[in-house]
Amino acid sequence: MDSCEQTAAPSTRRTWAASKSEARSGLLFVAPYLIVFAVLLIYPLFSGIWLSLHKADLFGGSQFIGAQNYARLFRDPVFLTAVSNTLYFVLLTVPPLTLIGLGLALALNNRSRWSALLRGLFFSSSVLSVTIVTLIWRMVLIPDGGLIANLLTSIGRSPVAFLSDAHLALPAIAFTTIWWCIGLPMMLFLAALQQVPRDLYEAARLDNAGRWRMLASITLPSIRHTALVVVVIELILQFQLFGQAQIMTLGGPNNASLPMVLFIYQVGFQRWDIGYAAAASEILFGMILIAAMTQYFAARGRESR
Amino acid sequence: MRRCGTTAGGGVGNLALRGVSKRFGSTVVLDDVSLEIGADEFLVVLGPSGCGKSTLLRAIAGLETIDAGEIEIDGARVDHLPPGKRGVAMVFQGYALYPHMTVRGNIAFGLKNIGTERAEIDRRIAAVARMLEIEHLLQRLPAELSGGQRQRVAIGRAIVKDPKVFMFDEPLSNLDAALRSRTRQEIANLHRRIRKAMIFVTHDQTEAMTLADRIVVMNQQRIEQVGTPLQVYREPATIFVATFIGSPAMNILPVTRAAGSGTLQWVRLADGTQIETTASEASLPGQGALRLGLRPESVRLCGLGDGQTKALVDFVEFLGDKTHVLLSLAGGDRLVALDGASCPVHAGESVGVLFDRAATHLFDAEGRNRGLTG
Ligand SMILES: Nc1ncnc2c1ncn2[C@@H]1O[C@H](COP(=O)(O)OP(=O)(O)OP(=O)(O)O)[C@@H](O)[C@H]1O
Ligand SMILES: [Mg+2]
Numbered sequence: 001m002d003s004c005e006q007t008a009a010p011s012t013r014r015t016w017a018a019s020k021s022e023a024r025s026g027l028l029f030v031a032p033y034l035i036v037f038a039v040l041l042i043y044p045l046f047s048g049i050w051l052s053l054h055k056a057d058l059f060g061g062s063q064f065i066g067a068q069n070y071a072r073l074f075r076d077p078v079f080l081t082a083v084s085n086t087l088y089f090v091l092l093t094v095p096p097l098t099l100i101g102l103g104l105a106l107a108l109n110n111r112s113r114w115s116a117l118l119r120g121l122f123f124s125s126s127v128l129s130v131t132i133v134t135l136i137w138r139m140v141l142i143p144d145g146g147l148i149a150n151l152l153t154s155i156g157r158s159p160v161a162f163l164s165d166a167h168l169a170l171p172a173i174a175f176t177t178i179w180w181c182i183g184l185p186m187m188l189f190l191a192a193l194q195q196v197p198r199d200l201y202e203a204a205r206l207d208n209a210g211r212w213r214m215l216a217s218i219t220l221p222s223i224r225h226t227a228l229v230v231v232v233i234e235l236i237l238q239f240q241l242f243g244q245a246q247i248m249t250l251g252g253p254n255n256a257s258l259p260m261v262l263f264i265y266q267v268g269f270q271r272w273d274i275g276y277a278a279a280a281s282e283i284l285f286g287m288i289l290i291a292a293m294t295q296y297f298a299a300r301g302r303e304s305r
Numbered sequence: 306m307r308r309c310g311t312t313a314g315g316g317v318g319n320l321a322l323r324g325v326s327k328r329f330g331s332t333v334v335l336d337d338v339s340l341e342i343g344a345d346e347f348l349v350v351l352g353p354s355g356c357g358k359s360t361l362l363r364a365i366a367g368l369e370t371i372d373a374g375e376i377e378i379d380g381a382r383v384d385h386l387p388p389g390k391r392g393v394a395m396v397f398q399g400y401a402l403y404p405h406m407t408v409r410g411n412i413a414f415g416l417k418n419i420g421t422e423r424a425e426i427d428r429r430i431a432a433v434a435r436m437l438e439i440e441h442l443l444q445r446l447p448a449e450l451s452g453g454q455r456q457r458v459a460i461g462r463a464i465v466k467d468p469k470v471f472m473f474d475e476p477l478s479n480l481d482a483a484l485r486s487r488t489r490q491e492i493a494n495l496h497r498r499i500r501k502a503m504i505f506v507t508h509d510q511t512e513a514m515t516l517a518d519r520i521v522v523m524n525q526q527r528i529e530q531v532g533t534p535l536q537v538y539r540e541p542a543t544i545f546v547a548t549f550i551g552s553p554a555m556n557i558l559p560v561t562r563a564a565g566s567g568t569l570q571w572v573r574l575a576d577g578t579q580i581e582t583t584a585s586e587a588s589l590p591g592q593g594a595l596r597l598g599l600r601p602e603s604v605r606l607c608g609l610g611d612g613q614t615k616a617l618v619d620f621v622e623f624l625g626d627k628t629h630v631l632l633s634l635a636g637g638d639r640l641v642a643l644d645g646a647s648c649p650v651h652a653g654e655s656v657g658v659l660f661d662r663a664a665t666h667l668f669d670a671e672g673r674n675r676g677l678t679g
Contacts (some may be wrong), residue, residue, distance in 0.1 A: 199401035202368050207415035207466075208389030217414070221405035 045285075052279035058272040069279035079280060081255050082263040085170060086239060086284075089259060090291075092174035093181075093238045098230050100178065101185025106219070108186075109193045119190070126183030130243035137176040138163070138248060163249050166256035173244050173257055180244075181237065185230045192226035193219065228299045232292045239288045260284045319344050320365065320470050320502055325374035327357075327364055334360045336526040338374070342470070343518075345500040347493075351513040352523030353549070358506040359398075361523070362472045365504070366395050378469055389418070394463035395472040399479065400455045402447040408458050409443040415466045433461045436498075453484050460492075464499065471503040477512060489515060510550055514538070522546045544672035547598045553629055556604065556640035557668070560597045562589070572597055572667065575636025578614040580660050584667040584676035593670035601643035603661035606630065606650060612657025616640075618650050632658065 052069055056062035073079050104122055108115040125133070140147040141162040149159030162172040196219060204214050220227075242261040245251055251258030251266075260280065268277030320342040327335040334357045342348050350358050363369040365376060367388035376384040383391040394415075403411050409430060416426045434440040437457045447455055456476060463471055473492070477485045493516055496503055507513055513520050514534045522529045522537060522545070530542040541547035547555045560572035563579050570584045572595060580597065589595070609615055616632035619639070630642045630650060642658070650656055667676045 197399070197401065199397045199399060200403060202363075202366075202388075203395075203397060203401040203403070203462075204414070205368065205388040206366060206393070206395055207462075208418040209414070210418075213418060217406070218403060 048278050048285075049282055051275055052282050054275040056273075056275035056278075058268075058274050062275065065275075069276050070283075072276065073279055073283065078255055078258070079260075079263060082258045082260045083283075083287075085256070085258055086241065086260045086287075089170055089174055089177075089241050090235065090238045092171060093177050094231060094234045096178050097181055097185050097234050097238075098227065101182055101230060102189050102223075102227070104182070104186045105189030105193055106215075109190055119186070122186055123183035125180055128180065130180075131247065133176060133180045134244055134247040137172075137179070141172055164253050166253050169249050169253065169257040173241070173248055176244055176248070177238065177241070181234070185234065188226055188230050188233075189223060192223040196222045224299070228295060231295050235291045235295065236288055239284065239291070319346075319379070320504075321375075321377040322365070323375045323377075325361075325364060325376065326372050327360055327369060328372050333526055335364065335371075338528055340521060340528065340531065342502050342504065344469075344502055347496050347503045347505065347516055347518045348521060349513040349517035349519075350504060350506045350521045350523060351510060351549075352508060354508060356523045357526045358508075358523055359474055362395065362474050362504060362506055365391075365470070366393050366472060367391050389415075392469040393472060394466050394468035394470075395474065396456075396459045396463050396476050398475045400447075400459040402455055402458055402462075404447055407444050407446055408439065408450070408461075411447070411458055412462050412465050415462065429465050433465045436464070437461050452480055453488065456480065456488060460495070464495075469502065471501055473503065473505045475506055475508070477507070477509075492516065510552070514550075522549065524549070540674070540677050541598075541666065542674055542677065544596065544598065544668045544674070547666060547668070547674070551600060553601050553641050553643065555666070556599045556601065558597045558599070558638045558640065560595050560667075562595060570667065574614070574634065575638050576614060576634045577636070578634075580613065580665065581662050582665045582667045582676055583663065588675050589667070590669050590675075595670075595675075596668045598666035598668060598674075599640065599660060600664055601629070601641045603664035604632075604640060604642040605659040605661065606642055606644060607657040607659055609655055609657045612659050614658050615655055616658045618652050618654045618656060620652055621650060632656070634658075 051062075053064060053066060054062040055065045055068070108119050108122075128136075138146075143149050143159040143161040143164075146159070148162075152159050160168070162168045200218050200222075201214060204218055209217065240261050241259040242265065245257050245259050245262050246265070249257045251262050261284070264277045264280045264284070267273050267280065320340075322338055322340045325335055325338045326333070338361065340348075350361060352358050360369060364371050367383070367386060367390075371384055374384075375382055378392055403414065406414065412430050412433060413426050416429065421429075430443070431440075434443060437460060439454065439457050439461060442450060442454060442458070447458065450458065456479075459476070476492070477488055480488060489512060492505070496516075505512070505516060517534055519531055519533055520537050521531050524545045530537055530546045532540070532542075537546055537550055541550065541555075544557065548557065558574060560574055560580070563571040563573040570582050570586050570589060571579050572582055573579050574597070582597065606612075614634060616634050618630060619633055620631040622629040622631070628644045630644055631639065632642060633639045644650075665676065666674050669675050
């Protein structure tokens with residue numbers, strides 16, 4: 001404790017001039033990032049909000065209409081379907097991605113050759129592009145000669161049309177997404193597990209702790225920050241479902257698998273109603289922000305208790 | 306290996322290792338180690354880095370399996386039992402406190418896991434906290450403690466389980482010098498109060514000498530000698546023990562056999578000086594090189610004409626309470642003498658040298674001390 005105070009003291013005693021020039025050079029160092037951040041994120045955010053207050057056409061002029069786009073959105077049944085589809089999809093993917101990622105990491109966190117191989121295998125799907133992933137899973141899911149269909153017919157059952165069934169389309173896309181995205185959570189959890197000091201487990205063995213007790217009392221508390229990071233990252237990613245739905249179902253059947261981003265795309269780039277699309281984007285942005293912040297503050301609150 | 310059974314009682318609570326070996330792949334880390342510890346003995350395992358001290362503790366604790374041999378505690382074999390069932394507790398070098406539990410949670414963890422009743426847990430924690438003076442820290446997390454406080458909590462976590470054997474793996478190495486000597490005394494006091502078998506691993510000979518009932522000196526995966534601090538200092542069984550213990554290290558000089566006078570063997574230094582040793586002629590091997598060990602404090606300086614031989618002073622190190630004098634003999638041998646504070650010699654001078662006969666050690670080609678009776 002004493003040593004901390006000693007090392008902290010000189011910095012508080014440092015003169016204003018020195019810390020000011022340090023701040024200036026610090027600012028210079030982050031400037032390139034700040035500029036990119038401002039040009040590519042802050043500016044579009046505000047111009048998006050501005051745009052969402054207009055009746056704008058991709059080619060024609062624009063006219064200020066206040067919050068009318070938002071009012072229209074909340075009366076638009078297709079948009080409301082897209083919102084509930086998106087929430088349902090997030091619910092179908094984020095918890096499994098987190099839990100399966102954690103489970104795989106726990107199972108493969110050892111030095112055996114098999115584990116190394118399996119880690120590589122589970123991660124390998126992440127490097128594929130969305131086109132390839134959806135192609136693979138279409139071949140698995142289509143009722144006409146797909147893998148599952150063939151299996152079902154071989155045991156005398158009739159094939160299921162996953163992608164054209166209103167109740168199965170979104171779950172099928174969710175399943176594909178989990179298969180595609182599982183590598184990142186697994187790797188993040190593996191990295192966290194490797195940071196847990198070995199001697200904690202040895203002390204716990206001497207303290208008669210069984211496997212479950214070690215998991216609950218040592219492993220999970222040690223990796224909870226990573227769990228939060230995984231949940232927030234996956235929330236942000238999965239709220240933005242687009243490619244899989246676009247390629248696998250085009251949002252169908254009857255908008256049953258239409259996510260918000262696809263709605264925005266269709267409104268903005270097929271119906272050219274840019275202001276309306278911008279308003280939908282702002283709502284998506286707000287939803288992601290709220291979801292991520294809720295996670296963050298919930299975790300912080302639990303900790304401070 | 307010499308067994309010095311002075312304090313190794315055969316009573317309850319003792320720990321015995323018989324022929325314990327451990328390999329990691331093809332590397333041998335423990336080679337046929339045998340050892341007994343009395344029920345209330347403080348045993349210090351001393352040895353250079355990498356000699357297998359930690360592995361020895363971990364094997365006793367059950368954190369490593371052993372490839373051969375037996376481990377007994379209280380007369381019952383434990384080498385097949387899991388770590389928690391052996392009745393041993395260990396204080397780790399980095400303390401290994403559970404970072405997400407309070408001090409109370411840390412100490413209670415082992416008791417909860419074996420289903421101890423709440424009231425009993427509270428009672429025991431209170432007793433331990435009082436003993437270690439950590440009552441005011443019970444609600445804190447380990448990150449909110451100083452190094453010394455963490456150390457106490459780690460010890461508390463061990464004591465509360467009331468084990469038969471306590472083990473400490475270099476527990477003082479993370480502390481600063483002042484705290485280290487204070488904690489050393491506290492551990493000695495603790496042992497006096499709880500009177501349980503303790504095994505303390507260190508590579509610091511001061512810790513070993515001050516704490517131990519007996520010292521186990523290890524080198525290269527084997528036990529070199531087991532004995533009281535006095536024994537390992539005065540009667541080192543091997544040249545390794547002789548040079549590892551004591552500061553500055555014992556002088557080792559190659560010698561040749563001179564006339565034997567029945568029980569006492571004379572040897573000759575490279576410069577021709579004859580020195581009487583405590584080894585008997587009969588105890589020496591027929592052939593092979595011999596080396597003479599002389600502690601720096603048994604090399605005396607005197608007037609040029611009064612010594613057994615003379616030497617040139619190479620260097621004088623004045624340390625305040627004592628002085629190291631580095632000497633070279635005519636035959637090319639170099640040695641260190643330890644002298645009183647106000648040593649009057651200077652570099653470049655020639656001085657007479659006297660050797661204290663009673664303190665000589667004669668080592669054979671394998672490094673074994675041939676001058677020991679017993
Ligand atoms: N898991 C392991 N795999 C392979 N070799 C090991 C392993 N653990 C220890 N060793 C080797 O065994 C030898 C003894 O290690 P050990 O940790 O017991 O030494 P030590 O005497 O405690 O040393 P120190 O004083 O540095 O702590 C070392 O040479 C080490 O490299
Ligand atoms: Mg060690």
